[in-house]
Amino acid sequence: GIRKIRLTGGEPLVRKDIERLVAKLAVIDAINEVCMTTNGSLLADMAMKLKRSGFFAVLERQTLVLDILYLIFTS
Numbered sequence: 001g002i003r004k005i006r007l008t009g010g011e012p013l014v015r016k017d018i019e020r021l022v023a024k025l026a027v028i029d030a031i032n033e034v035c036m037t038t039n040g041s042l043l044a045d046m047a048m049k050l051k052r053s054g055f056f057a058v059l060e061r062q063t064l065v066l067d068i069l070y071l072i073f074t075s
Helices: 018-026 043-052 066-074
Strands: 004-007 033-038 057-059 062-064
Touching: 004 018, 018 033, 018 043, 043 066
Parallel strands: 004 033, 033 057
Antiparallel strands: 057 062
16 A cells, blocks of 8 residues: 655645645555655745644655754754
């Protein structure tokens, strides 16, 4: 079955419903990981919101915990 979901395509963070989408994916028991390929330009604004949705981000092929990203972008 499907264990990992990666959101890609253009810039996923421009979706108006990205928080809701991530939250719905994160509560599916069979899904172990929800991640995203992003250029990072919108992460400063979105990192904590996505973290609350139970989300890990992939930025430039390295998995980063969102609260660390938040500190990086807001420091």
